[in-house]
Amino acid sequence: MKKIIEGIKGFFEENKSENGYEPAYVGVMLVLVIFSVSLLFWVFWSLMVYKGGLFEKIGPFLSVVFTRKTFGSFGYEGWHEQGIFEGWIVNTVALAFLLIIILRVWSLFRKS
Numbered sequence: 001m002k003k004i005i006e007g008i009k010g011f012f013e014e015n016k017s018e019n020g021y022e023p024a025y026v027g028v029m030l031v032l033v034i035f036s037v038s039l040l041f042w043v044f045w046s047l048m049v050y051k052g053g054l055f056e057k058i059g060p061f062l063s064v065v066f067t068r069k070t071f072g073s074f075g076y077e078g079w080h081e082q083g084i085f086e087g088w089i090v091n092t093v094a095l096a097f098l099l100i101i102i103l104r105v106w107s108l109f110r111k112s
Contacts, residue, residue, distance in 0.1 A: 039097075040101075042094070043094050043097050043098050043101070044094075044098075046090050046091060046093075046094040047091060047094040047095055047098060050087050050090050050091060050094075051086045051087025051088075051090070051091070052084070052086070052087065053091065054088075054091035054092070054094070054095060056084065057084060057085055057088055057091065060074045060084050060085070061085075071083075071085065
């Protein structure tokens with residue numbers, strides 16, 4: 001019984017004489033890097049490119065808020081025809097994701 005327990009302990013201990021990387025760790029790291037780059041690409045693309053991007057919608061939105069213009073002045077007729085505001089939901093979700101990513105990275109650097 002003692003030999004079996006020592007064999008199990010030896011199986012889980014790191015062997016310091018072996019050099020190299022664990023293939024599972026390399027595979028997981030590759031998957032995480034590809035996922036992270038894909039997520040960042042989606043965030044930036046949907047924030048700046050999708051249906052004109054968020055920056056194209058900021059000016060007309062501020063015009064509606066601070067002047068007498070209406071959403072209809074910019075082509076908004078309801079959910080079926082949104083005019084210049086087409087795609088604003090995706091743009092704002094991407095902005096929220098970007099803010100979450102920035103705050104998370106900032107908190108990680110602040111802790112270290």
